[in-house]
Amino acid sequence: MADEQRSRNALARLWAYLRHPSPSYSILTIWAVGLVIGITFWGGFNWAVEASNQMEFCISCHEMENNVYREYQKTVHYRNRSGVQAVCADCHVPKEWGHKIVRKIRATNELWGKLTGTISTPEKFEAKRLELARHEWKRMKTTDSRECRNCHGYEGMSVEAQKQRARKQHEMAQKDKQTCIDCHKGIAHQKPKGMTEEDEG
Amino acid sequence: MHTRTAIAAAIAAAFAAGAAAAAPPDWSKVPAKKITVFYPGASPIEWIMKGTEHGGARGIRKGETCASCHDEEAADMGKKMVTGQKIEPNPPKGKAAAIPVSVQAAHDGANLYLRFSWKQPPAGAGAKMDADNPVKLAFMLEDNKVELANIGGCWSTCHEDSRTMPGVSDDKKTKYVKDASLAGGKFYDLVQWKSKGKPADGYVADKRVMEGGKALVSAEGKNDGGNWTVVFVRKLAGGEGDVTLTPGKTYNFGFAIHDDHAAGRYHHVSLGYTLGIDAKADITAAKQ
Numbered sequence: 078m079a080d081e082q083r084s085r086n087a088l089a090r091l092w093a094y095l096r097h098p099s100p101s102y103s104i105l106t107i108w109a110v111g112l113v114i115g116i117t118f119w120g121g122f123n124w125a126v127e128a129s130n131q132m133e134f135c136i137s138c139h140e141m142e143n144n145v146y147r148e149y150q151k152t153v154h155y156r157n158r159s160g161v162q163a164v165c166a167d168c169h170v171p172k173e174w175g176h177k178i179v180r181k182i183r184a185t186n187e188l189w190g191k192l193t194g195t196i197s198t199p200e201k202f203e204a205k206r207l208e209l210a211r212h213e214w215k216r217m218k219t220t221d222s223r224e225c226r227n228c229h230g231y232e233g234m235s236v237e238a239q240k241q242r243a244r245k246q247h248e249m250a251q252k253d254k255q256t257c258i259d260c261h262k263g264i265a266h267q268k269p270k271g272m273t274e275e276d277e278g
Numbered sequence: 279m280h281t282r283t284a285i286a287a288a289i290a291a292a293f294a295a296g297a298a299a300a301a302p303p304d305w306s307k308v309p310a311k312k313i314t315v316f317y318p319g320a321s322p323i324e325w326i327m328k329g330t331e332h333g334g335a336r337g338i339r340k341g342e343t344c345a346s347c348h349d350e351e352a353a354d355m356g357k358k359m360v361t362g363q364k365i366e367p368n369p370p371k372g373k374a375a376a377i378p379v380s381v382q383a384a385h386d387g388a389n390l391y392l393r394f395s396w397k398q399p400p401a402g403a404g405a406k407m408d409a410d411n412p413v414k415l416a417f418m419l420e421d422n423k424v425e426l427a428n429i430g431g432c433w434s435t436c437h438e439d440s441r442t443m444p445g446v447s448d449d450k451k452t453k454y455v456k457d458a459s460l461a462g463g464k465f466y467d468l469v470q471w472k473s474k475g476k477p478a479d480g481y482v483a484d485k486r487v488m489e490g491g492k493a494l495v496s497a498e499g500k501n502d503g504g505n506w507t508v509v510f511v512r513k514l515a516g517g518e519g520d521v522t523l524t525p526g527k528t529y530n531f532g533f534a535i536h537d538d539h540a541a542g543r544y545h546h547v548s549l550g551y552t553l554g555i556d557a558k559a560d561i562t563a564a565k566q
Contacts, residue, residue, distance in 0.1 A: 241347060
């Protein structure tokens with residue numbers, strides 16, 4: 078009986094605290110302050126995520142600036158007749174929030190790489206290029222080239238307007254349910270040396 | 279008397295028919311197929327089939343021909359390779375990227391007539407590899423037995439370990455076919471016209487042989503103000519190393535021009551096409 082009474086008292090105290098959390102501030106004030114803090118943190122977090130999606134951020138490390146960025150500058154995703162540019166994050170970071178956060182968390186691995194200098198010289202980068210490319214190819218294959226499809230898709234593609242070779246390849250790819258990355262490796266960066274037929278798969 | 283006259287008339291008619299049969303066709307009445315030969319760089323069959331280098335390897339494995347992807351862009355491909363942008367470690371100076379050629383074919387039941395005409399491209403500044411012959415034109419025929427011959431024309435004879443390929447020091451190894459068999463029909467019939475030297479009638483089996491063919495009747499070329507015309511007359515049937523051409527059938531066909539004193543792989547080549555004898559093909563030799 079005494080136990081039951083004690084538990085009832087505790088609940089009553091909790092309820093009272095929730096109703097009057099502070100003797101000095103009203104619930105409305107506390108809620109308003111909380112809202113502002115929440116918005117600030119949430120906005121700040123998203124701002125930081127978006128800031129880390131900027132090309133300037135990516136190439137602020139010499140590992141990116143000296144290697145993959147320079148190769149990318151020679152490709153159609155950097156410069157083309159229509160002026161539409163796909164920057165690093167357009168291909169390498171998902172647009173959808175959940176996938177984006179997962180990708181960002183995984184990308185913290187790269188900080189460790191930076192600290193230990195795994196690709197700090199051109200030689201080290203070349204030695205690791207195939208392994209890194211394979212990670213990205215695998216990611217794109219698993220997601221059916223999701224990031225490519227933010228801009229490209231069979232449903233909007235007029236194969237009849239393409240040149241003979243592209244037309245033929247895209248017709249075959251659609252029939253065989255292939256995904257973009259199956260063929261378009263090395264479209265924005267040099268293809269790594271030492272690729273196997275399995276990589277091409 | 280009547281019988282004698284009839285026999286004489288019959289003999290005369292037979293001779294007349296024979297004479298007519300041996301005469302080349304009226305080329306103005308034979309349809310021409312435009313085929314662009316292009317500078318192929320160092321693209322042996324091993325490179326063609328390597329998916330990591332050549333995105334079309336996948337299509338080839340599915341039975342797509344080279345021409346089905348590249349026919350319309352042959353000149354662009356030639357430009358990429360002749361300038362060294364792609365698979366050419368030794369770009370020949372000033373060489374034409376591609377040459378559009380008109381190809382005509384006909385037969386008369388005994389001989390095949392093949393006529394090639396093209397405009398001589400400007401001379402390059404490279405070395406004269408074949409000092410004697412400014413121009414050569416060769417064609418190959420194959421009877422649907424060599425692996426990939428129906429897909430890639432002459433490429434089944436073009437290998438990475440052949441002379442003039444990058445890194446190859448052997449200057450004797452020429453074209454060859456894998457698992458070649460003259461008796462089994464696994465070979466390419468090869469005929470070449472040279473602007474100065476004698477024509478060659480040979481074949482490509484386990485090695486390239488430039489003699490011994492029995493089918494070639496003549497190969498004549500002329501340069502009329504910068505416009506070349508080369509006409510081959512070839513018997514439908516020959517001997518060993520000659521593909522026997524039968525009406526109603528199609529054969530794999532490709533040709534190459536060694537322009538500007540070129541030798542070895544520094545030629546302009548066609549993709550693989552089909553030649554039909556009274557049969558629907560890329561080029562049809564109809565009976566005249």
